[in-house]
Amino acid sequence: MNKTVEFFKTQIGKEITQSPSPVGIWLKPILLQVEEGSLKAEFTVRPEMTNPAGMLHGGMIALISDEMIGATIATLDLPDFFPSVNLYTDFLNGAKLGENIRAEAEIIRRGKTIINTECRIYNSDNKLIAKSTSNSIKSKGK
Amino acid sequence: MNKTVEFFKTQIGKEITQSPSPVGIWLKPILLQVEEGSLKAEFTVRPEMTNPAGMLHGGMIALISDEMIGATIATLDLPDFFPSVNLYTDFLNGAKLGENIRAEAEIIRRGKTIINTECRIYNSDNKLIAKSTSNSIKSKGK
């Protein structure tokens, strides 16, 4: 188990309040599970995350996906930074204001230069809300 | 000129503080230009929008794209709601904390059921930060 995974494991069940990612703090995730290359976390749909229909905004789903993907790459404990090249999201179902949603991300392919990662997000009825995929590229230094 | 465009035009140059979209308010856009089917707005990169490298977070770029796309569809003043089916974003350059960025969205194809929209975002050096595309589908009632 690498040092990042080891640290993440101490955070399971707690709301993340300390993170190098300001977006990560803003989203107020609760970590559910972590392994090298996979991550599960819970989020609550807050008012500022909703669309005019009172549902979780599609862009917020993309934001949560991208943050989960970045954090999952972090579990690999690599010396380099891996910014996203692209992000693709399908919106499949909704989540309401106040609802708890669960995001599950995993590395699909770990290349030397490109890492491909997928994130699936479920609502409180365990319906798949969204499926995202992203490619991240090795960038010198963190 | 339809009523939505007419109203949007009264908001040019002001920060949006009233909107049916809570995400729209949270992003604090300043509307620059509006026509039926196209929209330009400015955003400032705030601390809670950044990644661990202190740059605008990719997911925030996707969020801004999706909000711009929704608002651009709103300029068509249609009776129905058009939720996003999917969102695709390429990340091409960065923007720093405090930087003003400009988002430009336009309808690419206005079908009866599916509307295809593109959003391009530029940093303060006028470099293309990101290019997003989305399909939205007609849903009964607003």
Add this chain to the structure above:
Amino acid sequence: MNKTVEFFKTQIGKEITQSPSPVGIWLKPILLQVEEGSLKAEFTVRPEMTNPAGMLHGGMIALISDEMIGATIATLDLPDFFPSVNLYTDFLNGAKLGENIRAEAEIIRRGKTIINTECRIYNSDNKLIAKSTSNSIKSKGK
């Protein structure tokens, strides 16, 4: 079991030479497995499917994905035609000229208007070559 699945099951192990899809015939698939909402088939990388590096062309991977997705929707035996709204493909590994590859497609979400489908393609070493996702929309009449 619906009539389309029933017919597809009679074709398992044979090269498809009769199909309403001319692309389907051109690709010369061998059907491996079929259920309502999922499909597995094998393809051989022919010379006209390769890129300048002598590997299966990325666009051919997209073509195979789209054909598999259409055929998987056909297994639902619905009265309507479902043309693709969009197609997204990640290229993860390669396949050589002459190699047999295996494509596996399944319905992710079966909505009334939009069907979301995924296709994964493996090379002869069972490495994931590509992962595609697509949204298809109900269109009146077949």
Add this chain to the structure above:
Amino acid sequence: MNKTVEFFKTQIGKEITQSPSPVGIWLKPILLQVEEGSLKAEFTVRPEMTNPAGMLHGGMIALISDEMIGATIATLDLPDFFPSVNLYTDFLNGAKLGENIRAEAEIIRRGKTIINTECRIYNSDNKLIAKSTSNSIKSKGK
């Protein structure tokens, strides 16, 4: 003008029968215009390119996009090979069997490692059939 663009210019108006890309030959393009970083070509919808509705198959649109993107990167005359990382296509209109379609590709961002390219395809009524975007990554040696 680099050597690749120079050669491509001698091919304008002719059907491509010699190419390092077997897919490129199979598609039988007629080159219309070429500059460093942009390319226009014409294709005819042949029977083996159609779907069950007798229209140009979505996967063929993706194939044409990917081939155009590869050829547009070739116009940069770079020493390295740039395989596609991903390909995204929106399907916006149709083209019939026998119809001549026009594909226009251009480099959106030319990075040291990643090149982002867009391709737009028009039918004979000059309607936008499809819009594709792709990221390609520098790979050692051609």
